[in-house]
Amino acid sequence: xxxxxxxxxxxxxxxxxxxxxxxxxxxxxxxxxxxxxxxxxxxxxxxxxxxxxxxxxxxxxxxxxxxxxxxxxxxxxxxxxxxxxxxxxxxxxxxxxxxxxxxxxxxxxxxxxxxxxxxxxxxxxxxxxxxxxxxxxxxxxxxxxxxxxxxxxxxxxxxxxxxxxxxxxxxxxxxxxxxxxxxxxxxxxxxxxxxxxxxxxxxxxxxxxxxxxxxxxxxxxxxxxxxxxxxxxxxxxxxxxxxxxxxxxxxxxxxxxxxxxxxxxxxxxxxxxxxxxxxxxxxxxxxxxxxx
Numbered sequence: 601x602x603x604x605x606x607x608x609x610x611x612x613x614x615x616x617x618x619x620x621x622x623x624x625x626x627x628x629x630x631x632x633x634x635x636x637x638x639x640x641x642x643x644x645x646x647x648x649x650x651x652x653x654x655x656x657x658x659x660x661x662x663x664x665x666x667x668x669x670x671x672x673x674x675x676x677x678x679x680x681x682x683x684x685x686x687x688x689x690x691x692x693x694x695x696x697x698x699x700x701x702x703x704x705x706x707x708x709x710x711x712x713x714x715x716x717x718x719x720x721x722x723x724x725x726x727x728x729x730x731x732x733x734x735x736x737x738x739x740x741x742x743x744x745x746x747x748x749x750x751x752x753x754x755x756x757x758x759x760x761x762x763x764x765x766x767x768x769x770x771x772x773x774x775x776x777x778x779x780x781x782x783x784x785x786x787x788x789x790x791x792x793x794x795x796x797x798x799x800x801x802x803x804x805x806x807x808x809x810x811x812x813x814x815x816x817x818x819x820x821x822x823x824x825x826x827x828x829x830x831x832x833x834x835x836x837x838x839x840x841x842x843x844x845x846x847x848x849x850x851x852x853x854x855x856x857x858x859x860x861x862x863x864x865x866x867x868x869x870x871x872x873x874x875x876x877x878x879x880x881x882x883x884x885x886x887x888x889x890x891x892x
Contacts, residue, residue: 617705619862634686680732681750685712765824785881806869829888
């Protein structure tokens with residue numbers, strides 16, 4: 601996707617996060633951590649704070665394995681869809697990095713810069729209002745890149761991987777953590793029910809989703825990369841919490857009303873995501889790829 605369609609898709613994503621980010625942090629359970637992404641109650645997790653840090657911790661572990669500290673005492677990293685900079689801050693507190701985060705949301709840029717300043721990390725961390733389809737850094741200047749719950753906003757999956765390959769040095773690491781179609785759902789209409797297809801469409805529309813592939817489909821689109829790891833984390837998510845059930849009832853009632861706000865889009869898409877994860881047409885996966 602390029603030109604006007606891509607610009608329209610990115611404007612929609614930017615508006616979604618400009619309108620919703622403060623609400624996510626104020627009312628989401630990870631707001632105190634700066635976490636917009638989900639809690640993952642994986643192995644060894646015993647507190648909510650650890651659950652919100654689980655994906656960040658898993659990212660750090662892969663950096664340490666594939667880009668060991670002894671060989672790479674300071675890493676140049678890129679967060680492709682950085683939110684308010686919480687993941688960069690997490691990494692910077694545990695390993696020497698020079699980090700750049702890019703986001704389409706001017707609200708998130710402002711909040712990320714304040715977060716970096718408050719933690720005295722501005723010497724090594726920065727955030728720019730830019731598309732991860734066109735990152736403002738030179739070719740081969742990053743050693744690692746990651747996108748946590750951001751890849752699905754890419755207006756063009758192949759274009760996302762081309763840009764990631766451009767900015768990464770050969771042998772560099774790319775980590776994605778996001779929702780992917782199950783292999784069943786990736787077969788098309790024959791692999792999902794009419795209700796599941798409606799949920800998928802509501803998820804796409806409500807959460808401004810453009811790149812919805814299976815994990816295998818994503819790996820195939822990443823021509824410049826080899827797949828090192830593909831982990832299914834779906835079973836570690838919190839599904840059917842009391843608030844999720846309440847939202848389901850609100851959506852059931854509100855679906856028939858002429859409501860089109862950013863808040864409603866988030867509610868509709870979030871409910872649809874829950875249903876898709878429960879029914880097995882979506883999976884929450886952690887992918888590790890290496891630049892060839």
